[in-house]
Amino acid sequence: MYQKKIERTLDCGVVLTKEVLHGKWKSTLLHFIARGVQRPSDLQRAIPSATRRVLNIQLNELEQHGLIGKTIYPQLPPKVEYNLTSLGESLLPVIDAMEQWGNEHRATLEPLLAANPNAQAEASA
Amino acid sequence: MYQKKIERTLDCGVVLTKEVLHGKWKSTLLHFIARGVQRPSDLQRAIPSATRRVLNIQLNELEQHGLIGKTIYPQLPPKVEYNLTSLGESLLPVIDAMEQWGNEHRATLEPLLAANPNAQAEASA
DNA sequence: CGGGATCCAGCTCGATACTG
DNA sequence: CAGTATCGAGCTGGATCCCG
Numbered sequence: 374m375y376q377k378k379i380e381r382t383l384d385c386g387v388v389l390t391k392e393v394l395h396g397k398w399k400s401t402l403l404h405f406i407a408r409g410v411q412r413p414s415d416l417q418r419a420i421p422s423a424t425r426r427v428l429n430i431q432l433n434e435l436e437q438h439g440l441i442g443k444t445i446y447p448q449l450p451p452k453v454e455y456n457l458t459s460l461g462e463s464l465l466p467v468i469d470a471m472e473q474w475g476n477e478h479r480a481t482l483e484p485l486l487a488a489n490p491n492a493q494a495e496a497s498a
Numbered sequence: 499m500y501q502k503k504i505e506r507t508l509d510c511g512v513v514l515t516k517e518v519l520h521g522k523w524k525s526t527l528l529h530f531i532a533r534g535v536q537r538p539s540d541l542q543r544a545i546p547s548a549t550r551r552v553l554n555i556q557l558n559e560l561e562q563h564g565l566i567g568k569t570i571y572p573q574l575p576p577k578v579e580y581n582l583t584s585l586g587e588s589l590l591p592v593i594d595a596m597e598q599w600g601n602e603h604r605a606t607l608e609p610l611l612a613a614n615p616n617a618q619a620e621a622s623a
Numbered sequence: 624c625g626g627g628a629t630c631c632a633g634c635t636c637g638a639t640a641c642t643g
Numbered sequence: 644c645a646g647t648a649t650c651g652a653g654c655t656g657g658a659t660c661c662c663g
Contacts, residue, residue: 386600387525387593392611397636400512413645424637429646438610450644451643460606467595468512474592475511481585485563486517522656538625552656554626575624576663 390467393438396431398423403461404468406441411454440464515592518563521556523548528586529593531566536579565589 394400398420405419413432417425432455435441440461446452457465475482519525523545530544538557542550557580560566565586571577582590600607 385526385529386597386604387529389600389604389607389611390596391519391522391525393607394516395635397516400516401510404510404512424639425645426638426647427636430636439606445645448644451646453645460603463603464599467592467599470592470595471515472511474589475514478585478588479511479514481564482514482518486514520655549657549659550625551627551658555656570625573624576626578625 390464393440393464396434398428399431399435400468400471402428402431402435403440403457403464404472406455407457407462407465407468411456413453413455416455435461515589518565518589521559523553524556524560525593525596527553527556527560528565528582528589529597531580532582532587532590532593536581538578538580541580560586 401420402416405416410416410419413425413428416432417423417428420428432441432443436443436455439458441455442458444454444456446454526545527541530541535541535544538550538553541557542548542553545553557566557568561568561580564583566580567583569579569581571579
């Protein structure tokens, strides 16, 4: 996503995947869409911590990245549904692996994450 | 990593994993350490796109998160080696899944990623 | 060789309000 | 219900220099 002048080797493939998943809620969105939560308002309800604005931005990016598809029903009130594309589905194993690992090590990680605000900012304080 | 007032549900485990992997080079670092690249200078050489500063910062975070261990040999010149902890090793399936997916879909993704600078900044231009 | 400090630009995200 | 615009704050990472 960022990177400036340096060439873009995309080193090991991991970087590529990270770029696709970059955005605070993208992987979560995929996770829920995969589970049948397809409408914006439902997604919003599923991820209350995020704003509609951010959700929309990341939804758009996911769409542009070809991971999800969007269906607009020209109704009143408007109705929109998102769905995984085959590319998006191919990413599910990764998401699931993350999901599983996160859940498995939650007990171990939460204290560590909490205790580690951020290195750089701390230094300058 | 960020998040302010809203409670920290860590929704689906994915979020947790993402936090651990947060940092541009962390997953890449894990990837290489897993492959036997253990010394700072070697890692630096393996990931030339990153600065030593950032590498160190993220290495420290990985260590504090319990994903890697650090061995300091009190020599002259100094010698340091990083290694995966069992927690770090347990994350390898995830990294590998990312690695694999990224490589498999590289051809599809690169054009899309390139064509999609970022939604928000564009809007304000 | 390894590590840290400073300075600084860029990006991401949250809050809020508004339109169709 | 869906989507966007603006404002602002925070964090991340790059460049560079210096110390053990």
